[in-house]
Amino acid sequence: MSKRIFSKRMVIMLIILAVVFGLIFGFKAFMGKMMNDFFDNMPQPAAAVSTYEARQDNWASILEAVGTVNAVNGVNVTAQVPGEVEAIEFESGDSVKKGDVLIRLEAAADRAQLNALEATAGLARQEYDRYQRLFKQGSISRSELDNRRAQRDQAVAQAQAQREQLNYKTVRAPFDGVLGIRQVDLGQFLQAGTPVVSLNQLQPIFVDFALPEQELSRIEKGLKVRVTLDAYTDQQFEGEISAIEPGVSEATRNVSVQARFENEDNKLRPGMFASVDIQLPQSEDVVVIPRTAISYAPYGNAVFVVKDAPQKGETGENEESDADSEKKAEGADKIVKKRFVKLGRRRGDLVAVIDGLKPGEVVATSGLLKLRNDAAVTIENDVQPSADATPTPGNS
Missing domain, CATH: 2.40.30.170 (Efflux pump adaptor protein, beta barrel domain)
Structure with a gap:
């Protein structure tokens, strides 16, 4: 008997606890709903914005x-023959003319070789002149004269080749321009093709x-x-x-x-x-607004178009209920409508709108981060963002 009474009491206690906790959680849910409804229906304060009236302009096509x-002309000046740098005739960053000397390579052995070849060429000329006189006297044959002519020409050519080789020991600017940073040092041995300095x-x-x-x-x-x-x-x-x-x-x-x-x-x-x-x-004719009026986003660029707030009994552009529109416009006679636009070229502080906006429509140009669709706004145009097609720095 006592066992049955105990079980009965336990069931009653559990029911009472369930009712109590149900009331507590129900009350909390009710309070949460009431608070959410309050914040959802609470009139939003009007955001202060500056505005700009979209205008049509004629821009040159670009x-x-x-x-x-x-x-x-731009090259790395190089040495054409190997040799040790004997003199550097320029400073990094110099402006030079075509033919100006940049570096000189050590060339004592080349000059000595040139002297020897020129002496040989001189002797070959004298020998040819002597043989020419002998040929006129009939003392030698035509073939002997031709052989001496060939020897003379060969000696002269060898001297000329050595003279050109000696000229390569002086590196010159190939055209007028500005030198870069020197890439060689005095006394450095250069191989043929080693960059000396850039020239542009x-x-x-x-x-x-x-x-x-x-x-x-x-x-x-x-x-x-x-x-x-x-x-x-x-x-x-x-x-x-x-x-x-x-x-x-x-x-x-x-x-x-x-x-x-x-x-x-x-x-x-x-x-x-x-x-x-x-x-x-x-x-081309374009509709222009300041770049500050654009709300940039990965899913599309948009502007906030300023509209008159709907009066009691009227419906907004998105077919909202009267109560909802009046709530959002409370405290201001203007609201903003978010509208996606397609942008074109930019010129200074202005941007062309290809699609989504008409001339004469007014857009918000500041305070965009505070705005959302149908937000109430007040217009304060005391301070306007720059909207110049050809802006210049203030210190120019």
């Missing part, structure tokens, strides 16, 4: 490419780049080209197309193009990376 700066002609200079074959019909020699260098980001350099490769690469389907620049200040150096803009004679 093709963009990336290129590399190359010298008209910097005026004029070329920029080589490639364009897709689809653009071949739009370019021609003489078109103006502008390049920007990473070393001089605030400066553009102007040149013109000087050559177009007649064939198209089968591997890339690109055509190689070369532009010529005067480079009077020697700022363009071989090997530099260059951003290239080719100015075409045609122009």
Whole structure:
């Protein structure tokens, strides 16, 4: 009997505990739902933004490419014959003219050999002159005279060859240009072909780049080209197309193009990376906005278009309920709508919008990180982000 009563009491206690814990967890779930509903329905404070009205502009058509700066002439000056460096006649970074002496190799033995060969050549000339007189007197045959002529010519040629060999002992600049860093030392023994110093002609200079074959019909020699260098980001350099490769690469389907620049200040150096803009004679109408108005994202670029907040009883662009729209617009008379756009070329602080925006529509240009679709905003245009097509540094 007592055992049955004990079991009954245990069942009652378990039921009571289950009810108590159920009430506790139920209360917590209820409170959580109420808090979530409160935060979900809590009016969002209006974000302060600056705005810009999208406008239509006429931009010159431009093709963009990336290129590399190359010298008209650029070589590593080398020694043509072996020898020990006797004198160095230049400093690293010097500007030189064609024919200027760069280094001299030790050449005492070569000069002595040249003297010996010139003496032999002189004797051969005298012998030939004597034999020529004898031939006129009938004392010798024509074959003997011809043999002496051959000996004379051979001796002269050997002396000339030695003279050229001696000239190779003096290394000269092959063209006008700017020297690099010296790569040899005084007293160093050089083998033939050993680099002495780099030499590059910097005026004029070329920029080589490639364009897709689809653009071949739009370019021609003489078109103006502008390049920007990473070393001089605030400066553009102007040149013109000087050559177009007649064939198209089968591997890339690109055509190689070369532009010529005067480079009077020697700022363009071989090997530099260059951003290239080719100015075409045609122009196009574009819708432009500041680059600060673009929200960049991997899944697509977007802008926040400023709209009038829906009044009570109206519905927003996304067919939201009246209560939802009024809640999001509370405290402000403007809201923003996120809209994905397709971007085109950039010019200074401006960017062209190819698709997704019309002239006259107003976009937010600051505070984008605080915005989301249908967020309430207030407009403060006291401080405007830069929106200049040709910006210049403030210290210029």
